[in-house]
Amino acid sequence: MQLIPQLFSAHAGFRRAFAPSRLTLGFILPLEAYPYGHTPTMRDHVETTRFADDLGFAALWARDVPTYDPSFGDVGQIFDPFTYLAFLASNTKRIALGTGAAVITLRHPIHVAKQSTSVDILSNGRLLLGVASGDRPSEYPLFNLEHDYEQRGERFREAFSMFRLATENQFPVGEFSRFGNFSRDLDLVPKPSTGRIPAIVVGRSRQEISWTAVNADGWFYYYVDLQKTEIIASTWREAIRMAVGPDVFKPFIQGMFFDLLEDPDALVRPIHAGMSAGRNTLIRYLAHLQELGVHHVAFNTKVSRRPVTEVLKKLAEYVLPHFPSIEA
Numbered sequence: 001m002q003l004i005p006q007l008f009s010a011h012a013g014f015r016r017a018f019a020p021s022r023l024t025l026g027f028i029l030p031l032e033a034y035p036y037g038h039t040p041t042m043r044d045h046v047e048t049t050r051f052a053d054d055l056g057f058a059a060l061w062a063r064d065v066p067t068y069d070p071s072f073g074d075v076g077q078i079f080d081p082f083t084y085l086a087f088l089a090s091n092t093k094r095i096a097l098g099t100g101a102a103v104i105t106l107r108h109p110i111h112v113a114k115q116s117t118s119v120d121i122l123s124n125g126r127l128l129l130g131v132a133s134g135d136r137p138s139e140y141p142l143f144n145l146e147h148d149y150e151q152r153g154e155r156f157r158e159a160f161s162m163f164r165l166a167t168e169n170q171f172p173v174g175e176f177s178r179f180g181n182f183s184r185d186l187d188l189v190p191k192p193s194t195g196r197i198p199a200i201v202v203g204r205s206r207q208e209i210s211w212t213a214v215n216a217d218g219w220f221y222y223y224v225d226l227q228k229t230e231i232i233a234s235t236w237r238e239a240i241r242m243a244v245g246p247d248v249f250k251p252f253i254q255g256m257f258f259d260l261l262e263d264p265d266a267l268v269r270p271i272h273a274g275m276s277a278g279r280n281t282l283i284r285y286l287a288h289l290q291e292l293g294v295h296h297v298a299f300n301t302k303v304s305r306r307p308v309t310e311v312l313k314k315l316a317e318y319v320l321p322h323f324p325s326i327e328a
Contacts, residue, residue: 008196014128014217026057026296082118099128101200102129102131107159125194131163153205167188199216199217219251222273230292257300262278
């Protein structure tokens, strides 16, 4: 198996977070504990994200939450994901910067292309672009797209195709019924730092896994128990083998809410969309995930009952040495 796909052999973000048979650790932004509210304070967020970088974690993932929907639960990191990642690019050095995920059905793909390549260049090649179709029906009418909600899978594929065309070709040609046409008279600048933005599908995005295996550079899935994780990771590997061959590496990522318990031997307990555990139990759990073929875990610390800097220190001291980020 290729250790790093040729396209990403020089991409700092991909190399930092992903390698075959390895599991790395990252965080879903905001890097803050706010278990009883829907809006983070974002207090000391510059220092906290820089701390995660200095400690050696692999990636930070920003969510795309344009509006507050009380039925959804929270507002993510408040700031627009691309704006925020560009800001973090100037305050960090090595950590990969990802979207988890940009809802490309609600954004014009040319804007996504411009924003992505801009952050990629400004971060010296650290952007990982997670993309999704969006699952909140309340937002589609706001964007005057309620007629496209049930067809958002098709809209997603079209947006993805236009994004790829714009970022990977000079003065491209292409027709896109929902977004517009390229006719060889316009070109997107800048282009990606290494020729291609790593694009990772988040969730199903209403796509067949065979489509994702062909078109995406990785798959970011939600928390499920170990038995289901084994099935999904195995299905992903087989889909890649069937779609592009046995020697192609495309990472499998899992995101989860996480609460690090004070008792280091506290057993794993399921919580909503995630788990709580002591550090020793967590090490064993992550080792099992690594054996199953998970390449990166992104912790969401919203539900943490301990200050996030304390969680970072404990994870860095006891857990991170078992799952170190990948040095270029």
